[in-house]
Amino acid sequence: MYENILRHPGPTPIPKRVDLAMSKNIISHRTPEFIELYNETVELAKPIFGTTENILFLPSGGTAALEAAAINTVSAGEDVVIITVGAFGDYFVNICEQHSFRVHKLEKPWGEACTAQELSEFLQDLPSIKAVFITYNETSTGILNPIEELAKVVHEKTDALVIVDGVSCIGGVAPKMDEWGIDILVTGSQKALMLPPGLALVAVNKRAWKVIEANQTQSYYLNLLSYKNWAEKGMTPNTPAIMLLYGLNEACKLINEEGGIEQTAKRHVVMRNMVRAAMTALNIGLLTEDAYASPTVTAIKVPKGIVLADFVAHLKAKYHLDFAGGLGSLQGEIFRFGHMGYCFPSDVLQAVSLMEAALQDFNYDFTAGAGILAAQKVFLESTK
Numbered sequence: 001m002y003e004n005i006l007r008h009p010g011p012t013p014i015p016k017r018v019d020l021a022m023s024k025n026i027i028s029h030r031t032p033e034f035i036e037l038y039n040e041t042v043e044l045a046k047p048i049f050g051t052t053e054n055i056l057f058l059p060s061g062g063t064a065a066l067e068a069a070a071i072n073t074v075s076a077g078e079d080v081v082i083i084t085v086g087a088f089g090d091y092f093v094n095i096c097e098q099h100s101f102r103v104h105k106l107e108k109p110w111g112e113a114c115t116a117q118e119l120s121e122f123l124q125d126l127p128s129i130k131a132v133f134i135t136y137n138e139t140s141t142g143i144l145n146p147i148e149e150l151a152k153v154v155h156e157k158t159d160a161l162v163i164v165d166g167v168s169c170i171g172g173v174a175p176k177m178d179e180w181g182i183d184i185l186v187t188g189s190q191k192a193l194m195l196p197p198g199l200a201l202v203a204v205n206k207r208a209w210k211v212i213e214a215n216q217t218q219s220y221y222l223n224l225l226s227y228k229n230w231a232e233k234g235m236t237p238n239t240p241a242i243m244l245l246y247g248l249n250e251a252c253k254l255i256n257e258e259g260g261i262e263q264t265a266k267r268h269v270v271m272r273n274m275v276r277a278a279m280t281a282l283n284i285g286l287l288t289e290d291a292y293a294s295p296t297v298t299a300i301k302v303p304k305g306i307v308l309a310d311f312v313a314h315l316k317a318k319y320h321l322d323f324a325g326g327l328g329s330l331q332g333e334i335f336r337f338g339h340m341g342y343c344f345p346s347d348v349l350q351a352v353s354l355m356e357a358a359l360q361d362f363n364y365d366f367t368a369g370a371g372i373l374a375a376q377k378v379f380l381e382s383t384k
């Protein structure tokens with residue numbers, strides 16, 4: 001009977017209005033109605049990426065968008081740099097190795113960000129690389145890499161393209177793709193964009209198109225040039241995720257109603273600060289430092305004396321509060337609190353309160369209400 005309170009870093013809850021928008025009668029993708037939907041949705045999505053460039057829609061998960069960005073720009077044997085600070089940075093590594101690129105990995109311990117200084121030193125001996133792949137928000141650790149600074153360093157030191165995985169933050173942050181010099185920025189539908197999985201968005205600038213046009217792309221289905229050609233007619237080369245485009249159109253309108261992506265991004269920062277203040281007040285550790293803490297997901301350490309798997313399972317069974325576990329080496333060490341997309345300060349207060357209830361069930365030593373009070377304080381300050 002109870003509804004699951006989904007606080008994963010993707011998939012995320014879907015607003016009723018988005019659900020309703022997706023329950024319209026389906027239309028053909030070769031009709032004027034579709035062209036209107038397509039063109040309007042592209043325009044609505046642009047500010048969310050901070051771009052005036054075209055945005056392409058693939059009927060796929062985020063991983064296909066990462067692969068499309070890689071294989072359309074780089075060919076086998078060419079040199080690339082991949083910044084990896086966690087499990088999703090390793091996606092880029094796996095994709096690039098799969099396609100036999102020469103991978104130079106700038107790897108940081110899980111829980112840390114990559115700084116501009118580190119990238120600058122790393123690029124010192126690698127001037128002739130084709131692309132630098134960066135995870136904007138590392139979902140496995142809750143790290144937001146300093147993309148603006150990293151992109152700047154790449155352009156200062158090399159002619160490489162800056163290719164960014166924004167899957168777990170686009171819709172929850174306010175990037176300036178054009179201003180910061182991000183050449184390709186990709187995301188998926190099921191994280192901060194408040195949609196079901198199955199739609200990927202790929203924004204490509206003119207600099208990247210030049211590279212793509214000169215590159216021999218091996219893929220038929222993930223060929224971005226064919227998407228570009230069809231986009232000029234307001235269509236896609238194959239059947240798109242039509243209902244998800246209706247959903248995206250509505251999700252963008254919700255963001256606009258909040259005051260635009262800058263306001264939506266501010267809400268995410270408030271939620272991040274609420275979660276962090278609450279955990280600190282409860283004497284529960286955080287994986288990351290404040291400086292690079294993600295506004296969309298927080299990695300939380302095990303409360304002292306508690307077995308993590310038991311705690312997370314108990315929260316779900318008794319309170320219907322559903323958190324995500326740790327990935328890879330962090331399994332059993334952390335759990336992840338997703339606070340992105342259709343999530344509000346009120347949801348954070350609810351989750352913290354239920355967590356406190358569960359902590360009491362586990363006889364954890366703390367002052368009841370301390371976490372709620374700390375989160376409330378952050379929230380109240382943000383409303384002044």
Ligand SMILES: *Cc1c(COP(=O)(O)O)cnc(C)c1O
Binds near residue numbers: 061137138
């Ligand atoms: C979820 C995620 C992906 C993978 O997206 P899928 O839709 O699962 O293919 C890639 N990168 C990041 C940062 C993610 O959070």
